[in-house]
Amino acid sequence: MIRVLLVDDHPVVREGIRGMLSTEPDLDIVGDAGSGPEAVVRAAELAPDVILMDLRMPGGDGVEATERIRAAHPGVHVLVLTTYDTDTDILRAVEAGATGYLLKDTPRGELAEAVRSAARGETVLSGHLAGKLLTGVRRRSExxxxxxxxxxxxxxxxxxxxxxxxxxxxxxxxxxxxxxxxxxxxxxxxxxxxxxxxxxxxxxxxxxxxx
Missing domain, CATH: 1.10.10.10 (Winged helix-like DNA-binding domain superfamily/Winged helix DNA-binding domain)
Structure with a gap:
C-alpha cells in the first residue's frame, strides 16, 4: 500500500481528492492537513510515502513545507497539486524538492498513476508544465x-x-x-x-x- 497525505487549505478539496483516490486498492489515505506547518507535523506523525501538496495556503506556504519535509524525511515524495501553473511556481516547487507538479483538473486515473510514479521516485510533470519549467530554468541559469x-x-x-x-x-x-x-x-x-x-x-x- 502507498500511504498518502493530503494537504490543502480547503476541506472540500481534501474530501474530493480523498473520494477520488479511496477507490484505488493500492492507495491508503492516511491523513490530511490544512496548511504547510501542519503538513510538516503530520508528515512526521504519519510517515506517508507521498504527499499531495497544495502550493499557496493562507496558513503556510506549500513550497516551504516541501523543503522542510524533504530535509527531515528524504524518503517522502511530495507531489504538488495546485491551480497555479506559472513557471516561477513550478521552479520554486521543484527546487524545494517536489517530485512532480500537477494541476487540480488532472483526471482521477492520471492522478492515481502520478501518485504511484511519485512513490517510485519518478518525475511527474506533463509536457505542458515541463515547458514552463524550462522557461523558469532559463531565467535562472547556473x-x-x-x-x-x-x-x-x-x-x-x-x-x-x-x-x-x-x-x-x-x-x-x-x-x-x-x-x-x-x-x-x-x-x-x-x-x-x-x-x-x-x-x-x-x-x-x-x-x-x-x-
Missing part, C-alpha cells in the same frame, strides 16, 4: 559544472520524460542496473539526490538541451 557524457544525457533525457529505469534500459539497450549506475553518476556530478533535481540542474547548466 555556471557550468562537470559535463555529462552523451550516454548520461540520453539517460537523463528519458528520465525527464518520466520513464522508469526498466523502460530507459530497453530504449537504450542496456540493463536497468546500468541505468541506475548512470543516474548515480549523474547525481554525483550535479550534486543532487534525485531525478527531478538532476533534470532541473542539468537544464540550468545547459547540459540537457531541448530536442
Amino acid at each position: 555556471p557550468e559544472g562537470p559535463s555529462l557524457s552523451p550516454r548520461e544525457v540520453e539517460v537523463l533525457r528519458l528520465a525527464a520524460d518520466g520513464h522508469t529505469n526498466a523502460v530507459i534500459g530497453r530504449t537504450l539497450h542496456i540493463s536497468a542496473t546500468t541505468v541506475k549506475t548512470h543516474l548515480m553518476r549523474i547525481y554525483e556530478k550535479l550534486g543532487v539526490g534525485d531525478r527531478t533535481s538532476a533534470v532541473t540542474r542539468a537544464l540550468r547548466r545547459g547540459l540537457l538541451p531541448e530536442r
Whole structure:
C-alpha cells in the first residue's frame, strides 16, 4: 500500500481528492492537513510515502513545507497539486524538492498513476508544465559544472520524460542496473539526490538541451 497525505487549505478539496483516490486498492489515505506547518507535523506523525501538496495556503506556504519535509524525511515524495501553473511556481516547487507538479483538473486515473510514479521516485510533470519549467530554468541559469557524457544525457533525457529505469534500459539497450549506475553518476556530478533535481540542474547548466 502507498500511504498518502493530503494537504490543502480547503476541506472540500481534501474530501474530493480523498473520494477520488479511496477507490484505488493500492492507495491508503492516511491523513490530511490544512496548511504547510501542519503538513510538516503530520508528515512526521504519519510517515506517508507521498504527499499531495497544495502550493499557496493562507496558513503556510506549500513550497516551504516541501523543503522542510524533504530535509527531515528524504524518503517522502511530495507531489504538488495546485491551480497555479506559472513557471516561477513550478521552479520554486521543484527546487524545494517536489517530485512532480500537477494541476487540480488532472483526471482521477492520471492522478492515481502520478501518485504511484511519485512513490517510485519518478518525475511527474506533463509536457505542458515541463515547458514552463524550462522557461523558469532559463531565467535562472547556473555556471557550468562537470559535463555529462552523451550516454548520461540520453539517460537523463528519458528520465525527464518520466520513464522508469526498466523502460530507459530497453530504449537504450542496456540493463536497468546500468541505468541506475548512470543516474548515480549523474547525481554525483550535479550534486543532487534525485531525478527531478538532476533534470532541473542539468537544464540550468545547459547540459540537457531541448530536442
